[in-house]
Amino acid sequence: MKRLACLMVLLCFLPSLAIGANDGYETTYSYTYDFWDEVQYSPDPYRVSDVIYSVTLGLDTAMRKPQSLFVQGKRIYVADTGNNRILEIEKQGEEYVLLRVIDHISGAQPETFSSPTDMFVDPEGNLYVADRDNNRVLMADSEGNLIREYVKPVDSTFDQSMAFLPNKIVVDSIGRVYVLATNVNKGLVKYEPDGTFTGYIGANPVKYNLWDYIWKEFLTTKEQRAQQASFVPTEYENIYIDHEGFIYCTNIVFSEYDLRSDTAKPIRRINAIGNDILIKNGWEPPIGDLQWLEGSQDYGPSKFKDITVFDDDIYVAFDRTHGRVFGYDPQGSLLWAFGTKGNSEGAFLGAVSIEHMDHDLLCLDENENSITVFTPTDYGSLIYRANDEYLRGEYETSADTWREVLKLNANYPLGFVGIGRALMRQNDFSGAMSYFKMAHDRQNYGRAYRYYRKDVVEKYIGWGVAVIAALLIVPLIFRKRKQMKEEVEAYERLRIGNRDKA
Amino acid sequence: MKDSVSVTETRLDRYLSTLRYGLYVIFHPFDGFWDMVHEKRGSLAAAHTFLVLFLLTRVLKLMYTNFQFIQAPIQYINIYEQCGSLLFPFLVLCVSNWALSTLFDGKGYFRDIYMAMCYALLPYVLIQLPLILVSHIISFDEREIYSVLMNISLIWCVFLAFVGLMEVHDYGPGKTLLFLFVTVFGALVILFLILVFFSLLSDAYGFFASLYREIAFRLY
Numbered sequence A: 001m002k003r004l005a006c007l008m009v010l011l012c013f014l015p016s017l018a019i020g021a022n023d024g025y026e027t028t029y030s031y032t033y034d035f036w037d038e039v040q041y042s043p044d045p046y047r048v049s050d051v052i053y054s055v056t057l058g059l060d061t062a063m064r065k066p067q068s069l070f071v072q073g074k075r076i077y078v079a080d081t082g083n084n085r086i087l088e089i090e091k092q093g094e095e096y097v098l099l100r101v102i103d104h105i106s107g108a109q110p111e112t113f114s115s116p117t118d119m120f121v122d123p124e125g126n127l128y129v130a131d132r133d134n135n136r137v138l139m140a141d142s143e144g145n146l147i148r149e150y151v152k153p154v155d156s157t158f159d160q161s162m163a164f165l166p167n168k169i170v171v172d173s174i175g176r177v178y179v180l181a182t183n184v185n186k187g188l189v190k191y192e193p194d195g196t197f198t199g200y201i202g203a204n205p206v207k208y209n210l211w212d213y214i215w216k217e218f219l220t221t222k223e224q225r226a227q228q229a230s231f232v233p234t235e236y237e238n239i240y241i242d243h244e245g246f247i248y249c250t251n252i253v254f255s256e257y258d259l260r261s262d263t264a265k266p267i268r269r270i271n272a273i274g275n276d277i278l279i280k281n282g283w284e285p286p287i288g289d290l291q292w293l294e295g296s297q298d299y300g301p302s303k304f305k306d307i308t309v310f311d312d313d314i315y316v317a318f319d320r321t322h323g324r325v326f327g328y329d330p331q332g333s334l335l336w337a338f339g340t341k342g343n344s345e346g347a348f349l350g351a352v353s354i355e356h357m358d359h360d361l362l363c364l365d366e367n368e369n370s371i372t373v374f375t376p377t378d379y380g381s382l383i384y385r386a387n388d389e390y391l392r393g394e395y396e397t398s399a400d401t402w403r404e405v406l407k408l409n410a411n412y413p414l415g416f417v418g419i420g421r422a423l424m425r426q427n428d429f430s431g432a433m434s435y436f437k438m439a440h441d442r443q444n445y446g447r448a449y450r451y452y453r454k455d456v457v458e459k460y461i462g463w464g465v466a467v468i469a470a471l472l473i474v475p476l477i478f479r480k481r482k483q484m485k486e487e488v489e490a491y492e493r494l495r496i497g498n499r500d501k502a
Numbered sequence B: 001m002k003d004s005v006s007v008t009e010t011r012l013d014r015y016l017s018t019l020r021y022g023l024y025v026i027f028h029p030f031d032g033f034w035d036m037v038h039e040k041r042g043s044l045a046a047a048h049t050f051l052v053l054f055l056l057t058r059v060l061k062l063m064y065t066n067f068q069f070i071q072a073p074i075q076y077i078n079i080y081e082q083c084g085s086l087l088f089p090f091l092v093l094c095v096s097n098w099a100l101s102t103l104f105d106g107k108g109y110f111r112d113i114y115m116a117m118c119y120a121l122l123p124y125v126l127i128q129l130p131l132i133l134v135s136h137i138i139s140f141d142e143r144e145i146y147s148v149l150m151n152i153s154l155i156w157c158v159f160l161a162f163v164g165l166m167e168v169h170d171y172g173p174g175k176t177l178l179f180l181f182v183t184v185f186g187a188l189v190i191l192f193l194i195l196v197f198f199s200l201l202s203d204a205y206g207f208f209a210s211l212y213r214e215i216a217f218r219l220y
Helices: A002-020 A210-218 A222-227 A378-392 A395-408 A413-425 A429-438 A442-501 B002-027 B029-038 B044-064 B079-103 B110-120 B122-134 B140-169 B173-219
Strands: A030-033 A039-041 A046-052 A068-072 A075-080 A085-092 A095-102 A116-121 A127-131 A136-140 A146-150 A165-171 A177-182 A188-191 A197-201 A238-241 A247-250 A267-270 A304-309 A315-319 A324-328 A334-338 A351-357 A360-365 A370-376
Touching (some): A068 A360, A075 A127, A127 A165, A136 A177, A165 A238, A238 A304, A315 A351, A378 A413, A395 A413, A413 A442, A442 B140, B002 B110, B002 B140, B029 B110, B029 B140, B044 B110, B079 B173, B110 B122, B110 B140, B122 B140, B140 B173
Parallel strands (some): A304 A351
Antiparallel strands (some): A030 A039, A075 A085, A085 A095, A127 A136, A136 A146, A165 A177, A177 A188, A188 A197, A238 A247, A247 A267, A315 A324, A324 A334, A351 A360, A360 A370
């Protein structure tokens, strides 16, 4: 009896224990947006698994105002801008070990850096450094010997009175260098592998509306006009090159009213001729936060400080305004969003750069001088797994994985779409339709519906034809009968008439 | 007794014939609107019916169109608000048109203007109601069919309203077009006056309320 009572008491507490488990809903740290653009809190897709400080790396001088991160394989590179050096860190098992400190390139003139803001390492191990205040980009081999220098372009398109300040760099698989330089608004400065300057790519198109034009041309005096800003394209904030060689750019200069109509384009994916080819099939274009809190200190649209792209084309952008990270799938739908501003672990107050290592996220903080490592939770990994399985063609397992995701977060629209797509591959069109409808996915619903309609029509076409035929033939028979009757009667009358005459 | 029965019968007949007359009007607008006013072939009852049908169509459309074509936030939609947001501008435009056209030798009475405008709404009902059904048959890739039919209904309505006003006031097309713009302007003026009226009303109310409070506190 006593044991039973104990059990009862335990049972009473069990549900509360289950609710008390921190699944992320209570903290309002992670969320997605629903079809009506309202925040739906979700389980955490990422949790902090490690924080790397100068001390944990065993550095003599602590990092100072580091500006950028780069990851190649298992190696992490940090541009320690304030100390004019670059750190090379390797992930060995679960440990992050400092491999070397690069503070000079032998053969360069001068050999040391001055505010290096970014670096890039190609698969062969060649190191590219954006040595900003020395006005150059250096290319060195893995031993640290200079191979090439990329300097200020001697070209009429480049204003020679202006300093060349390379801020961010990426290098494509052929070895072309793309430089995002401060005060250059013509796009990315592009160099061929041999170091020659070959122009600009991906200029931000100039945007002005009719009213601006009328105001400028007709309603202001020459003196006023000289004081106003002219219509010039804006610079990008950051760049990233994905595994296919397309450059992702983020742009933070826009008016917030252009976001929804997709004219602001805060995230772009530019191809070789500089056109934006980012796919946007989501409910809203990838613009980060759709609502922002009225009256809050961080009121305003998301401004993406940095972006990184996974090998499965999922891209992750870091929003400096609200201190949040947004993950988008290759179709441009929001996968998850998380983050907050603050000084605690997992908050982004001074974050400046974000990178990925497989599906882990690394975030560099310039105030804390630390690198925070985020690892996907079960929930986050399930989302990635379901996407992978679908891409590999394992539709049934993918649907099962999505069901697992929905168990953790029933408000996850992409889960419904995922199950719907898998059902459609299995020719269950009406089932697919109901899932697409729940996810408000009209494109896919329309597709499933067409197959469904075809099936229904094919099934009932026989009956339809029969009914139409019956409707046509039956009156015909009646008419024929009536006609025959009339003929018979006419004949009878004729016969009687003839007989009477006779 | 017998007399009254025959009267109600003729009333019903007249109502039905004026309803049927709507079909004539939308296909023969020039003759139709002219006869509606001058031969008394339209009725206010039929006009009210068309207006109610129009509002009903609007609500049904929001609620029952397939989600591929309209995704209305059902949880936020208020039927009265929806109807009001259509009815109010409609009436304000009618009033404004009447008020202004009376000043510039328009021949139409308010009754005629209202009737013409209501009859002009008929294509919306006739096309959009079946379109709700059609939306459940066609798929998202065939949305052009849907949008084309919808645009036809709207253009038809506007055209009918235009011809209706032209015939009612006995204006030429140019003057009617001018008066469409003037009507919109007049409607804005009316809205402004309504706003001013209500703000003055609330000020006056506030004044008397504070007066009362003052006196009440002084006396007790």
